[in-house]
Amino acid sequence: MLEVRDLAKRYGDVIALDGATFSAEPGRIVGFLGPNGAGKTTTMRAVFGLIRPDRGEVRWRGAPVGPNERARFGYMPEERGLYPKMKVGEQLAYVAELSGLTRADAKGSVGQWLDRLGLGERANARLEELSHGNQQRVQLAAALVHDPELVVLDEPFSGLDPIGVASLAELLGQTAANGVAVVFSSHQLDLVEDVCQDVVIIDHGRIVVDGVVEELKAAAPRRSLQVDVDGEPWVPVLPSGTVTSKHDGEVRVLVDASVDLDEVLMYARKDGEVTRFTYEPPSLTDLFLEAVSAGRGAG
Amino acid sequence: MSIRRVRLVARREWNQRVRSTAFRISTLLSAAIVVALIAVPQMYGGGVTHTRTVGLVGESSSQVAGLLEASGERAALPVTARTFQDEHAADRALRSGDVDVLLVDRQSLVWKAEADGQLATIVASAVQAAELQRAIEHGGLSPDQQRLLRPPQLASRSLEPVSGERPAREGLAVIGLLLLFLAISVYGSSLLVGVVEEKSSRVVEVLLSRLKPTELLWGKIAGIGVVGLAQFAIVAATALITLQLSHDTQAPATTPATIGWTVFWFVLGFGFYAVLYGAAGSLVSRQEDAQSMTLPIGAVLLVGYLFSLEAIQSPDGVVALIGSFLPPTAPMVMIVRIASGAVPWWQIVLSALLMIGTTFAMVSLAGRVYTGAVLRVGRRVKLAEAWRGAEL
Numbered sequence: 001m002l003e004v005r006d007l008a009k010r011y012g013d014v015i016a017l018d019g020a021t022f023s024a025e026p027g028r029i030v031g032f033l034g035p036n037g038a039g040k041t042t043t044m045r046a047v048f049g050l051i052r053p054d055r056g057e058v059r060w061r062g063a064p065v066g067p068n069e070r071a072r073f074g075y076m077p078e079e080r081g082l083y084p085k086m087k088v089g090e091q092l093a094y095v096a097e098l099s100g101l102t103r104a105d106a107k108g109s110v111g112q113w114l115d116r117l118g119l120g121e122r123a124n125a126r127l128e129e130l131s132h133g134n135q136q137r138v139q140l141a142a143a144l145v146h147d148p149e150l151v152v153l154d155e156p157f158s159g160l161d162p163i164g165v166a167s168l169a170e171l172l173g174q175t176a177a178n179g180v181a182v183v184f185s186s187h188q189l190d191l192v193e194d195v196c197q198d199v200v201i202i203d204h205g206r207i208v209v210d211g212v213v214e215e216l217k218a219a220a221p222r223r224s225l226q227v228d229v230d231g232e233p234w235v236p237v238l239p240s241g242t243v244t245s246k247h248d249g250e251v252r253v254l255v256d257a258s259v260d261l262d263e264v265l266m267y268a269r270k271d272g273e274v275t276r277f278t279y280e281p282p283s284l285t286d287l288f289l290e291a292v293s294a295g296r297g298a299g
Numbered sequence: 300m301s302i303r304r305v306r307l308v309a310r311r312e313w314n315q316r317v318r319s320t321a322f323r324i325s326t327l328l329s330a331a332i333v334v335a336l337i338a339v340p341q342m343y344g345g346g347v348t349h350t351r352t353v354g355l356v357g358e359s360s361s362q363v364a365g366l367l368e369a370s371g372e373r374a375a376l377p378v379t380a381r382t383f384q385d386e387h388a389a390d391r392a393l394r395s396g397d398v399d400v401l402l403v404d405r406q407s408l409v410w411k412a413e414a415d416g417q418l419a420t421i422v423a424s425a426v427q428a429a430e431l432q433r434a435i436e437h438g439g440l441s442p443d444q445q446r447l448l449r450p451p452q453l454a455s456r457s458l459e460p461v462s463g464e465r466p467a468r469e470g471l472a473v474i475g476l477l478l479l480f481l482a483i484s485v486y487g488s489s490l491l492v493g494v495v496e497e498k499s500s501r502v503v504e505v506l507l508s509r510l511k512p513t514e515l516l517w518g519k520i521a522g523i524g525v526v527g528l529a530q531f532a533i534v535a536a537t538a539l540i541t542l543q544l545s546h547d548t549q550a551p552a553t554t555p556a557t558i559g560w561t562v563f564w565f566v567l568g569f570g571f572y573a574v575l576y577g578a579a580g581s582l583v584s585r586q587e588d589a590q591s592m593t594l595p596i597g598a599v600l601l602v603g604y605l606f607s608l609e610a611i612q613s614p615d616g617v618v619a620l621i622g623s624f625l626p627p628t629a630p631m632v633m634i635v636r637i638a639s640g641a642v643p644w645w646q647i648v649l650s651a652l653l654m655i656g657t658t659f660a661m662v663s664l665a666g667r668v669y670t671g672a673v674l675r676v677g678r679r680v681k682l683a684e685a686w687r688g689a690e691l
Contacts, residue, residue, distance in 0.1 A: 048508040050674060067301075067511075075508040081501025086315060097307050098509040142505060 001025050002047070002150055002181055007056035008205075009042055016042040017053065018205035024181045024198070026149070029172055031196030031213075032185040033284065039205040040185040041078055044154050048075050060150065071100040074148035078155045078185075080139050082127050088138055089114065089123030092145050099146035106145070113141045133164060140168070144175065151175060153184040157191060169195045189284040201288050208291040217281035222254040224286060227268050228276035236264050245286075254286060300517075304510045308518020309525065312493070316526045326530050330537040337541045350377040351418050354398035356389045358405060362432070366425040374421050405429070468553050469611065472638025475561040476631055478531065480604050483568050483630075486527040487576040487600075488593050490519055494580030494673075495589045503673055512670040513662070520573040527569060528562065535561075553638065560637050567654045568630030572596065574658060578665035581672040582680045603628035607635045614639045623650050626657040 002024040009017040017039045024030045032040055045051045047058050048070060058065045060073075082091055089110055096106035114120045117137045119130075127135060136159070143151055153172075157165050172195065176182045186192045189201075199216065201209035209216065222243070227234045233251035235244060243254040255264075261279060268274050282290070316322050353367055364380035371378025381398060383389035392398045393411050400418060401409040405426055408419060435445045494516075497503040506515055535558050542554075579592040606628040610619035614636045622632035623642075629650045636642045672685035 045674075050504065050507055070508065073508070075505070077501070077504040077508075079501040079504060081503070081505060083315075083496075083502055084500055090314075094307070094311055095505065095509065098304060098506070 001061065002183070003059040004043060004047070005056050005059065007043060007046055007053045007058070009039075009046065009051065009053045015205050017046075017056075019056070020202060020205060020207050021056075022200040022207055022210050024150070024183045026181045027176055027179050028198055029176045029182040029184070029196045030198045030200055031192050031284075032183055032200050032202065033189050033192070033288070034185075034187065034202035036187050038187075038202045040187075040202060041154055042205075043202070044075070044077075044152050044183075044185065047152060048073065071146075072149045074099075074143035074146065074151040076139055076143040076151075076153040076156060078158075080136070082135075082139060082142060084128040085126050087124050088119065088127055088130070091127060092138070092141055095142050096145045099148075101146050109145050109147065110141075113145050117141055136160070136164070140171070148180065150181045151183070153182075155186060156184050157186055157188065157195075165191065189288055193284050199284060201284070201291065203288070203292055209287055213284070216287060220282045220287060220290070221257055222282055222286070222290070223257050223259070224278075224280050224282050225253045225255045225259075225264070226250065226276060226278045227253075227264070227274065229268055229274055230272040231275050234268055234271065236267055238264075245289075252286075254282060254290075300511070300514060304514045305518040305521065308510070308515055309522035312519055312522025313526055316489075316523065317529070322526070322530070326533055329530070329534045333534055333538045334541050337538065338545060350379060351400075351415075352398045353378060353380050353418075353422060354389050354392055354401040355380055355382045356386055356401050356403045363402070363405065363425055363429050366428045366432075367422065370421045370425040370428065374417065376417060376421060378418070378421055402426070468557075469639055471554060471557045472635050473611065475557050475634050475638065476604075476607055478534075479561055479565055479568060479631055479634060480600065482527050482531060482565055483572050484593075484597055484600055486523050486569060487572045487596065490523050490573050491576040491580035491593055492586065492589055493519060493523070494577055494669075495583055495586055498581070498584045498673060499586065507674065512673055513666040516574075516577045516666060516669050517662075520570065520577065524566065524569050524573065527565065531562065531565065557634075557638055560634055563651075564630035564634050567651060567658070571626050571630075571654055571658045571661070572600065574661045574665045575599075578668045581669040582682070582685060584675075584679075588679055599627050603631045607631035610635045611639065614642075624653055626654045629654055 004020060004022050007017045007020045009015075020039060020043055022030075022032075032043070034040055042051065046053045047065065049065070049067075060069045063069070086094075092110040092113065093103070093106040096109055097103060101109065110123070111120070114123055117140070119134060119137060119141075122130060122134065127138060130138065140153075140156070143153065151172075156168060156172075160168060169192075172182050172184065176197075184192070184196070193213070197213060199209060199211065199213050200207055225236075227236070235251065235253055236255070238255060238259060245252050245254070265274065265277060268277070351371070355363060364382065367378050367380045381392075383392065383401075386403075389398070389401050393401050393409065396411070399411075399415065400422065402422055403409060408414070408422060431448065435448055440448070497506065497515075503515075539554070539558075575596050576593070579596060580589065583589055583592055603622070606618060606622035606625075609616065610622060610632045613619060619632055619636055622628040623636065623646055633642070633647065633650055637647070668682065668685045671687065672680040675685075
């Protein structure tokens with residue numbers, strides 16, 4: 001299990017991390033979410049010893065993380081980068097060897113990963129000769145080629161088309177199913193809602209939401225309601241109050257979980273023909289906004 | 300510090316660089332230049348040791364032959380004589396290049412094409428000496444008068460031991476110095492560019508999640524250093540083979556020693572400067588900025604070069620002595636001093652130890668700058684920021 005404990009980091013006047021604490025377990029996918037600048041990359045860099053936090057520590061299987069532990073970690077930084085002029089196969093073998101694999105094992109693993117990612121034919125091509133999508137795949141392979149026990153991916157979904165998102169999600173699912181602890185970050189909360197089992201939401205260097213996605217949604221005090229009447233968005237007037245959010249022309253209303261749906265539907269029918277009526281747990285964005293506004297209200 | 304990871308980094312540098320077109324072209328070009336430097340002067344007959352042959356035809360006695368050789372010796376131009384009975388045979392020898400000039404009846408010179416002024420003077424003075432000798436012997440002069448007419452025999456001595464090879468040895472040392480200067484600046488800049496490339500392509504973050512910054516820096520220095528040595532070995536071997544094949548130029552006996560010393564001081568000098576180049580490279584993220592970072596280091600290197608030029612003039616002077624113990628200048632000054640004469644062994648040992656000590660001390664300083672700066676992408680990192688940023 002990866003444990004991030006009370007990490008704090010300050011750059012001059014900017015507080016990047018302010019006591020971040022969470023954990024990631026083998027066989028599960030953690031979505032490490034939050035807006036840009038919330039402290040996601042700083043946290044990940046601290047896990048890999050790329051920065052030293054002012055306070056706090058990172059532990060793996062109960063012990064502080066050092067070079068030997070990190071050899072069993074895989075990392076895909078937000079800023080993608082490999083050697084543009086180096087052959088793909090050699091490049092992956094090189095990083096695998098740096099992580100401690102023997103030359104023979106590295107070659108074997110590279111062959112398997114390239115085949116798995118559909119790049120078996122391109123092992124001798126230079127990285128710069130590959131398409132953008134294939135370069136992304138090689139980058140991913142670089143994080144996975146040494147069969148790590150923990151994989152940390154910084155914004156792996158950014159820049160991917162829907163098909164790319166789906167295939168990466170599938171790959172991460174398979175990796176976790178093999179007993180690997182997977183942590184990925186994203187600032188697009190809704191995009192990755194279905195990918196992760198656990199979610200850690202960070203804002204201004206602090207963890208504001210942490211838990212199992214389904215449990216968090218079920219336990220949320222509000223529900224998401226979308227009603228259209230005569231094809232137009234319709235907002236109920238309720239004694240418990242509502243929070244309205246508009247997104248891509250859609251209007252969603254957060255209502256109290258105890259609301260009487262029959263009553264709401266009845267009011268809606270009075271105004272015309274109901275063309276849409278959805279009632280579901282809140283999205284991660286909703287959870288995040290709730291947590292942030294609650295945190296600010298309390299502070 | 301893991302030696303295994305340093306070796307992996309070095310191996311990658313070696314593989315990528317040796318296979319590159321740039322390496323092949325620059326090696327071929329250097330070898331070609333060396334061959335040209337050795338072979339071209341010979342083709343134009345400029346070699347000092349090229350022996351001239353004078354063909355004697357007709358009424359040229361064997362007396363002239365002996366005088367020709369003596370006369371040539373005085374002019375530092377080896378001359379031999381060959382007597383022909385038959386004018387046609389002499390003609391053929393001249394046309395085929397076996398003889399350089401024909402002296403006919405002690406009166407006229409026949410050349411194949413252009414006249415060689417120096418050789419003509421030597422032949423003329425030999426003929427004059429022969430005429431003079433005959434006049435002395437047959438002129439009925441008293442022994443005193445005869446003695447007065449003979450050229451005086453001046454005794455000659457030198458203050459310092461004379462080695463016929465001295466100019467050649469110094470020339471070799473200058474070549475070694477130039478190679479060292481070029482190799483350090485070329486491979487040092489190449490290291491700097493490599494560091495900047497890793498920053499600009501962002502691969503550095505992937506690497507540093509797997510190894511320490513100092514491991515990466517040492518690996519790059521070792522890898523590029525070995526590439527430099529390999530290129531030097533190829534060029535030096537080419538030079539030696541060319542010297543062997545060219546029949547009438549001889550390499551000074553100190554050639555292997557000079558090559559050995561050049562390698563020795565390259566290893567120390569490159570190590571010292573490479574640390575500087577590596578740290579400088581970590582401060583910038585763009586290739587456009589890399590050029591400006593090589594300038595200050597190049598300036599220090601140039602100071603070393605100027606010191607060594609002074610050391611050629613006076614190898615035992617104060618400047619040379621000071622330069623021998625300053626790490627930035629020592630490699631270049633020492634190459635020159637060792638080639639041009641005896642340097643006390645303790646000076647060589649002290650100089651080398653000072654360099655090694657300074658280099659290791661600098662690695663911890665430069666390693667800290669490298670560590671603090673190498674992950675900061677974007678604008679140029681200030682030295683002080685890098686220093687504070689490195690807490691690892």
